[in-house]
Amino acid sequence: MFLQIIITxxxxxxxxxxxxxxxxxxxxxxGFIVWCLLWLAILVVFWQPETTSYLANLLGVGRGADLxxxxxxxxxxxxxxxxxxxxxxxxxxxxxxxxxxAIKHVEKR
Amino acid sequence: xxxxxxxxxxxxEKRIWQVLKDLSFLPYQVxxxxxxxxxxxxxxxxxxxVTLLRHKINRDxxxxxxxxxxxxxxxxxxxxxxxxxxxxxxxxxxxEMIAPIVSGHYDVVFGSRFLGKHSKMPWLKKxxxxxxxxxxxxxxxxxxxxxxxxxxxxxxxxxxQQISIEQDGKAHCSEIIAKAFGQGLKVKxxxxxxxxxxxxxxxxxxxxxxxxxxxxxIVK
Numbered sequence: 001m002f003l004q005i006i007i008t009x010x011x012x013x014x015x016x017x018x019x020x021x022x023x024x025x026x027x028x029x030x031g032f033i034v035w036c037l038l039w040l041a042i043l044v045v046f047w048q049p050e051t052t053s054y055l056a057n058l059l060g061v062g063r064g065a066d067l068x069x070x071x072x073x074x075x076x077x078x079x080x081x082x083x084x085x086x087x088x089x090x091x092x093x094x095x096x097x098x099x100x101x102a103i104k105h106v107e108k109r
Numbered sequence: 110x111x112x113x114x115x116x117x118x119x120x121x122e123k124r125i126w127q128v129l130k131d132l133s134f135l136p137y138q139v140x141x142x143x144x145x146x147x148x149x150x151x152x153x154x155x156x157x158x159v160t161l162l163r164h165k166i167n168r169d170x171x172x173x174x175x176x177x178x179x180x181x182x183x184x185x186x187x188x189x190x191x192x193x194x195x196x197x198x199x200x201x202x203x204x205e206m207i208a209p210i211v212s213g214h215y216d217v218v219f220g221s222r223f224l225g226k227h228s229k230m231p232w233l234k235k236x237x238x239x240x241x242x243x244x245x246x247x248x249x250x251x252x253x254x255x256x257x258x259x260x261x262x263x264x265x266x267x268x269x270q271q272i273s274i275e276q277d278g279k280a281h282c283s284e285i286i287a288k289a290f291g292q293g294l295k296v297k298x299x300x301x302x303x304x305x306x307x308x309x310x311x312x313x314x315x316x317x318x319x320x321x322x323x324x325x326x327i328v329k
Binding site: 084088094099102103105106 | 142155156157158159160161162163164165166168172175176179180183275277324
């Protein structure tokens, strides 16, 4: 019960932050919905653990805990991929800025 | 003809002086791209009659070459030569390297250590690393060149306009080769001499190149 309350508080704080981010247009509507659903799902799993077993049976995975691990791995890899793409983009943008600066301040002899 | 020699330099205070001295006797526009060196490279370069471009932060060799290309193109370069700052190439061989482009028959010329001229290459590099690199180029890029990782190359204006180097790191070498062939440019290999002062790229660099190439295929 104690853990469930802590997790609930944690999720409420995150949902509140998400809501603020959406209000300030720092996150897209799609992103907002996906993150809200993800954190609400976590809340459901902590309060009603048997739902994972029900879903696991539905999807043909042995146990609810296994299903959570599988889904977590997929989500983590997806996030890693997104971060890596974003990093590459930022890297390319930095190079472009550095290049423009170098050409602008050329030293000729 | 406007011939620009681009020299990317990162912490080359010990060797770049001789390179610039050798080039000072030749009729080329020399552009040094300092890649945020932390040593005295810039101070060594300044007394020479060359153009100096300075990266404020280190972006690696591929990025420095593209900076040089972009600048040279803006200045109306007809031919762009890529030349190393560590003295491993021979300045007088630039003439042989640019000849196929001057004749108008080719767009890109790659230097090769395997076409007759004698380079004292470390055994590991000659017999293990470069054959592996050649195989990777063949499998990943479907290209066969005698020398898969040579930094001495020449681009015509047309080629430099078409080939934008997006690989900031060492993978630019394979990228340029892939783009030259992929865009149907006329490519020639010319024998060059390479003088080894140090080992250069080893297995670690090889892995990084492969990782960058594969990642660029996935991300793009």
